[in-house]
Every structure is written in C-alpha cells, then in structure tokens.
Amino acid sequence: MNSKFPIFVKKLDCLNFTDYYGLNSPGLTCYLNSVLQVLFMTVDFREAIERSCSDDPTPIDLHLRRLFEDLSKSTTKTHSVIEKLGITDVYEQRDAAEYFEKILHLTSPGASKIFKGELNHITRCLHCKKSNDSRSFFWMLPLVVEASDHHAYSVKQGLKTFFKRETVSEDNRMYCHQCNQKREAEITCEMTRNPKILTLLLKRFRFDYKQKCFVKLHCEVEAPQTLKFETCIYDLYALVNHYGNLTGGHYTAEIKSFETGEWYNFNDDVVNMHKPLFGKNNTFRSRSAYLLMYKQRRTCSESSDEDKLEAQCAHSDVAAEGRSCPVKVWSPQGHLKTIPVRANATVQELEERAAMELPEIQGQSVQVTSNGQTLEKSKQLFQCVLPSDTIQLVLKVRGG
Ligand SMILES: [Zn+2]
Structure with a gap:
C-alpha cells in the first residue's frame, strides 16, 4: 500500500508523535512520569495550575506550571519536580499511587480539589x-x-x-x-x-x-x-x-x-x-x-454548584492573595452567602469577613457555629470544619 510515497506515509505517521511529548526519565522514574502525564492531560487540573498565582513557597504549583509549559512544546525533563518531591535516588522503584497522592498533597487546594x-x-x-x-x-x-x-x-x-x-x-x-x-x-x-x-x-x-x-x-x-x-x-x-x-x-x-x-x-x-x-x-x-x-x-447538578462557588471566588479580591476557599455562611437572619477566606484563616477572620459581606450583622456580637458547635475564635477554620460544611452565625445573647 502507498509504496509510491513511502516518505510521505512515514511523515504522516510521525505527525501522531507530535500531538504530545514524553518525559525523560533520569533513572527509573516511570512511576512519576505516568502520573505527571495524567495530571497534564486533565484539562481542569492543567488550567487550575496555569491560573494558580500562589506566593506560598510550599505548593508544587510553580514547578508543575513550568513543567506543563515545557511539555506542551517538547520532550521534557522532570528534575525540578523530582527535587521538590524529595526523591534522592532516581534508580529506586516507587509506587505511582503514592506519588500521585504526594503531588496532590503539595498542590494548592484550588487545583487539587478537582481530585x-x-x-x-x-x-x-x-x-x-x-x-x-x-x-x-x-x-x-x-x-x-x-x-x-x-x-x-x-x-x-x-x-x-x-x-x-x-x-x-x-x-x-x-x-x-x-x-x-x-x-x-x-x-x-x-x-x-x-x-x-x-x-x-x-x-x-x-x-x-x-x-x-x-x-x-x-x-x-x-x-x-x-x-x-x-x-x-x-x-x-x-x-x-x-x-x-x-x-x-x-x-x-x-x-x-x-x-x-x-x-x-x-x-x-x-x-x-x-x-x-x-x-x-x-x-x-x-x-x-x-x-x-x-x-x-x-450535567451533574453538584458540579455546577461547585463551579458557581469557584466563579464567585475567582472574582473576589481575596483570591488574588493566593490560596483561598469559599465557605457557605448562614446569617442569623437566614441569608446564605458564599465568603472566600484564606485556606489557613482563623475563625476570627471568617467572622470579620462575614461582618463586611453581611451588613445585617454589622455592630452585632455573633458566634461562629457549625453542626451546633461553637467554634473557638483563635482556631484555624479548616481544622474545625470541612470546606463543604455550612457555617452558621448565631447572635450572641447579651450578658451570655
Ligand atoms: Zn448505643
């Protein structure tokens, strides 16, 4: 077949190769390469990493963003990610599942929440x-x-x-x-x-x-x-x-x-x-x-709610500070509001932000509660509740 144009056919075959690029392995890091390719090929994750503007030195986002940029143009090396993950022996066999989790743990919540x-x-x-x-x-x-x-x-x-x-x-x-x-x-x-x-x-x-x-x-x-x-x-x-x-x-x-x-x-x-x-x-x-x-x-109804929260969060000024999470807050008057707070915000900070977003509670003394429990003001919010939990603000009884 097509023996007249062998070079042309060969070239056509080669075109397939250039749709995507591979990752070089400096040793036996195929466990890492395979999960990095999955993350790169997951559109929501790739886009979240591109958007990520975290100044926090801990997240791996910056390393992934550079890797993804390079990977979209040519075969790429993974040195920077390997270093960030603390892999010292590149010839040691590791578990892909373990490294998939490790990367997600080190990624900012805005991107990792997809998984x-x-x-x-x-x-x-x-x-x-x-x-x-x-x-x-x-x-x-x-x-x-x-x-x-x-x-x-x-x-x-x-x-x-x-x-x-x-x-x-x-x-x-x-x-x-x-x-x-x-x-x-x-x-x-x-x-x-x-x-x-x-x-x-x-x-x-x-x-x-x-x-x-x-x-x-x-x-x-x-x-x-x-x-x-x-x-x-x-x-x-x-x-x-x-x-x-x-x-x-x-x-x-x-x-x-x-x-x-x-x-x-x-x-x-x-x-x-x-x-x-x-x-x-x-x-x-x-x-x-x-x-x-x-x-x-x-089409799943739950994901569209999530998207709405995300959109609200992305447009808020808090998001520009880096990592932030939207939390659903009920006012004492029964109004539901989504308020973005820093991932490591204290309960006190949520209360202050809520007072800015909910004019009805301004000047009032409120308690932050979840599932009927009052949350201590000095505690980190997400050590007390999950981002998916709904927070209730309760008016403090005078003298109570
Ligand atoms: Zn019992």
Missing part, C-alpha cells in the same frame, strides 16, 4: 440506634482486587463491595458513647462529595503469608467505560499501567486527550497513538491497569 472527594462512614449502634458520622476526604478509592482463575475482577462489583453495609459483632464491636459500652453496630459508607475526577486504585499488591513477602496479582480486571453514582456519571479517560512485579516493574499511562478525542500511550519519552480502549460492550479488560481515572460529566 478530592469526601466519604462519610456512618456507624449506627444496633442497641440504641444512635448513629455517628465520620467524614474524611480522599484522593482515590482503594479497591481490593480478588484474583480468580475463572473470571476477571469486576471494578463495578468492587465498588459495590466498597460501599456495602457492614455489621460488626463480637471482637469487632464498636464503642457506643450513648450506651457507654461496646455494641454491635452497622457501618455504612457514602460519598458525600463527588470529586470532579474519581480515581480508583486497584490494589494488586498483597502480603503473601506463605511466601512472607508482598506479591503482585496479575489477574485480569474488567473496568466499565462509565460509572454512575446517584446523579453523577463518570467516564474513564485515563489509566496508569504497572507491568512486572514489585521489585522490578514499569509504569505507563493510557490517556484520552480532551483536545483531540484520541487515546495515547505515554511511555516515558515515547508517546504513541493508541487504539480506543472501549469496544462495543463499553468495558475493557487488562492485566496491567493499576490506577483508573474517571471524569465527571458536566
């Missing part, structure tokens, strides 16, 4: 029926892969198991503060905040008690193209593969471009176009998939 979700573990005493909430955030949901000779491990089923109601009894009973003793309890887990990007970690590494060491499960995993969480629909757009075993392995990433709509394989400094991951049945099977990234569709 941040929240879970609520509800423990209900089976004796007094009192339930307790325990909220925590997550970057990824870990799924315990179970190997079987007969069928592939189903990601859909794994998620069902993750959110399954559990009853604890006997030695595992939970202490109930109402009953003042250990009781049988029911534990449910729910997602109270759906992240824009949902990352699933397929736990393929497991301690083998016979061999007395960690082993890797090479079993086949079946992942769906779309996932549904109540009103939210997610589409798979990226995955990080791990080949080999614990001591010697290799990471690559397969990512669907939001710019071209095509799939690409990122293998350190080499980038190739990849055939679409999904066939007719909307699932794919893999023995190497390790991290799966799903992107929330625009």
Whole structure:
C-alpha cells in the first residue's frame, strides 16, 4: 500500500508523535512520569495550575506550571519536580499511587480539589440506634482486587463491595458513647462529595503469608467505560499501567486527550497513538491497569454548584492573595452567602469577613457555629470544619 510515497506515509505517521511529548526519565522514574502525564492531560487540573498565582513557597504549583509549559512544546525533563518531591535516588522503584497522592498533597487546594472527594462512614449502634458520622476526604478509592482463575475482577462489583453495609459483632464491636459500652453496630459508607475526577486504585499488591513477602496479582480486571453514582456519571479517560512485579516493574499511562478525542500511550519519552480502549460492550479488560481515572460529566447538578462557588471566588479580591476557599455562611437572619477566606484563616477572620459581606450583622456580637458547635475564635477554620460544611452565625445573647 502507498509504496509510491513511502516518505510521505512515514511523515504522516510521525505527525501522531507530535500531538504530545514524553518525559525523560533520569533513572527509573516511570512511576512519576505516568502520573505527571495524567495530571497534564486533565484539562481542569492543567488550567487550575496555569491560573494558580500562589506566593506560598510550599505548593508544587510553580514547578508543575513550568513543567506543563515545557511539555506542551517538547520532550521534557522532570528534575525540578523530582527535587521538590524529595526523591534522592532516581534508580529506586516507587509506587505511582503514592506519588500521585504526594503531588496532590503539595498542590494548592484550588487545583487539587478537582481530585478530592469526601466519604462519610456512618456507624449506627444496633442497641440504641444512635448513629455517628465520620467524614474524611480522599484522593482515590482503594479497591481490593480478588484474583480468580475463572473470571476477571469486576471494578463495578468492587465498588459495590466498597460501599456495602457492614455489621460488626463480637471482637469487632464498636464503642457506643450513648450506651457507654461496646455494641454491635452497622457501618455504612457514602460519598458525600463527588470529586470532579474519581480515581480508583486497584490494589494488586498483597502480603503473601506463605511466601512472607508482598506479591503482585496479575489477574485480569474488567473496568466499565462509565460509572454512575446517584446523579453523577463518570467516564474513564485515563489509566496508569504497572507491568512486572514489585521489585522490578514499569509504569505507563493510557490517556484520552480532551483536545483531540484520541487515546495515547505515554511511555516515558515515547508517546504513541493508541487504539480506543472501549469496544462495543463499553468495558475493557487488562492485566496491567493499576490506577483508573474517571471524569465527571458536566450535567451533574453538584458540579455546577461547585463551579458557581469557584466563579464567585475567582472574582473576589481575596483570591488574588493566593490560596483561598469559599465557605457557605448562614446569617442569623437566614441569608446564605458564599465568603472566600484564606485556606489557613482563623475563625476570627471568617467572622470579620462575614461582618463586611453581611451588613445585617454589622455592630452585632455573633458566634461562629457549625453542626451546633461553637467554634473557638483563635482556631484555624479548616481544622474545625470541612470546606463543604455550612457555617452558621448565631447572635450572641447579651450578658451570655
Ligand atoms: Zn448505643
């Protein structure tokens, strides 16, 4: 075919290579390269990093911004990010999931929140029926892969198991503060905040008690193209593969471009176009998939609320100071207002900002409360509440 124009055909093939560029590895840092490519190819994250104007020396934003700028033009080195992450031995094999989390921890909240979700573990005493909430955030949901000779491990089923109601009894009973003793309890887990990007970690590494060491499960995993969480629909757009075993392995990433709509394989400094991951049945099977990234569709109602908050925050003068978070505040008169505060603001600072934004409380003495608890003025706000919590301002009773 086309033997008349071999050079021309060759050139056409080469064009594919220039859509995206690879990352050089100064040693064995494929674990880092694969997650950096995922972050670069995540449009919301890339844009948030471009917008980020943090003066705070801690966040990794500046290093990522320079890396992304270079990566959009040519094959790039990762030295500055490697240094920022404190990696001293570039020949040591590391875990891609660990470094994905590490980067997000070091990124300013405005960018990292794209990957941040929240879970609520509800423990209900089976004796007094009192339930307790325990909220925590997550970057990824870990799924315990179970190997079987007969069928592939189903990601859909794994998620069902993750959110399954559990009853604890006997030695595992939970202490109930109402009953003042250990009781049988029911534990449910729910997602109270759906992240824009949902990352699933397929736990393929497991301690083998016979061999007395960690082993890797090479079993086949079946992942769906779309996932549904109540009103939210997610589409798979990226995955990080791990080949080999614990001591010697290799990471690559397969990512669907939001710019071209095509799939690409990122293998350190080499980038190739990849055939679409999904066939007719909307699932794919893999023995190497390790991290799966799903992107929330625009139609989800929750994300549009988030976007509104973000837009309000971006236009406020506080945002110009660097890291800031919008918090929802109810005035004593029942008016809801979104007020951006610094990420490390104290409760006192929120109160002062609220007085500026809510004329109705000016000159009044108020208490800052959340979930019925009064927050101490000297405390850091986000050590007492989550950014997603609603704050209530209560008028202080005179003489009280
Ligand atoms: Zn109880």
